[in-house]
Amino acid sequence: MASTTERTAPAPASAHGTLAHLLPADYKRTIASWLHEDCPSFDYGGFVVGEDVKTATLYAKSPGILAGAPFVDEVFRQLTCTIRWNYPEGAPLTPTATQPKLVVATVVGPARCLLLGERLALNLLSRASGIATACHNLLTLLRSYGYTGILAGTRKTTPGFRLVEKYAMLVGGVDQHRFDLSSMVMLKDNHVWSTGSIENAVKAARSVVGFSGKIEVEVGSEEEACEAVSAGADVVMLDNCGGAVVRAAAERLKRRWREEGKGHVLLECSGGLGESNVAEYACNDIDIISTSSIHQSTKHVDFSLKIDH
Known part of the structure; x- marks a missing residue:
């Protein structure tokens, strides 16, 4: 046949x-x-x-x-x-x-x-x-709340099944974020602690990724966010912060970066987001909302x- x-x-x-x-x-x-x-x-x-x-x-x-x-x-x-x-x-x-x-x-x-x-x-x-x-x-x-930014998945995928899961995210209309460790540099707390500072981590990453690769830095405060931008980060992620805290911080950070001529920097929030609480984060000063709830479990x-x- x-x-x-x-x-x-x-x-x-x-x-x-x-x-x-x-x-x-x-x-x-x-x-x-x-x-x-x-x-x-x-x-x-x-x-x-x-x-x-x-x-x-x-x-x-x-x-x-x-x-x-x-x-x-x-x-x-x-x-x-x-x-x-x-x-x-x-x-x-x-x-x-x-x-x-x-x-x-x-x-x-x-x-x-x-x-x-x-x-x-x-x-x-x-x-x-x-x-x-x-x-x-x-x-x-999110769209019903007036959010116009990006909804993205994460790398918390099933080993051996990532291709199917990332493909399904695209069919569902969301951004797949980075596909794997080679897709984009994401510097998390362990990277920063291991190198001593955000500046050291970003500098080391840029030395190998070159001009063509984006660097994202996970931060826990506005001070760290500004440090990441000063070091040359392209994307800054506010991780595991409450919705009200994120919205207020996002408004201040985006205003400051625009005034400093760094309005191109993207701001992301992540950590425990899902249908029950995503309304708290639906703020258009946040460019990217990422969550594993849309593909894990x-x-x-x-x-x-x-x-x-």
């Missing part, structure tokens, strides 16, 4: 292409390794059902934002199955009392291949869609795959 993937609608796209075009070529090898992890030797269930070509229906059974389609595409492509999507990547899925299960896609292929990919595909889709949903919900909430979206009979 030909290994093809069909879509009835495109994934979220810019003028340049879909988000799937961001994915590195080696993600396909990662999918292959996950398939091997789930079936490292004999496929006993596959032996039972055999090679007869079947059609399976992918259902969404809880509301959320659809995310992770390229990974599911690749799972079934490697298993010589064809998938046809009824919803585009990033679409809201809204089961109702009268329609408790939405038909999201259909998959056609040998019965044993459908079942070989079933759990991996569902795990990927459920996790990615859960993250995209949490991102979308928090961003929508988020609720999964419920999907199932059933062979038609």
Whole structure:
């Protein structure tokens, strides 16, 4: 059987292409390794059902934002199955009392291949869609408070699963922040303590990252924030400060930096932010609000795959 993937609608796209075009070529090898992890030797269930070509229906059974389609595409492509999507990547899925299960896609292929990919595909889709949903919900909430800045995730991702989680953040409409330690320099308290001062840490970082890399410094006070800017930081993060404290500090810092000709410096706040308290931080003197609540321990979206009979 030909290994093809069909879509009835495109994934979220810019003028340049879909988000799937961001994915590195080696993600396909990662999918292959996950398939091997789930079936490292004999496929006993596959032996039972055999090679007869079947059609399976992918259902969404809880509301959320659809995310992770390229990974599911690749799972079934490697298993010589064809998938046809009824919803585009990033679409809201809204089961109702009268329609408790939405038909999201259909998959056609040998019965044993459908079942070989079933759990991996569902795990990927459920996790990615859960993250995209949490991102979308928090961003929508912030916009309702009049916040026009950036909502970003963090590097608190699951080892081995970062690509999926960072991709899902993009589908959910938020900034992924730095992807890894090589993406941007972030100097936290341990870096500063180890080098003796913010100035020493920034100077050392700049000596190797050069002009093309941004440097962010985590601080706990306005005094440290100004020290970081004087040392050459591009981004300053106020970490684990209360909302009222952050808003007042942000207004003073941004005014001071503009007066000093350093209005280009970005101000970020982070630490324990989520839907229950983000309103306290919805201040447009803060350029970036970052949180792990939109991708760490988020609720999964419920999907199932059933062979038609």
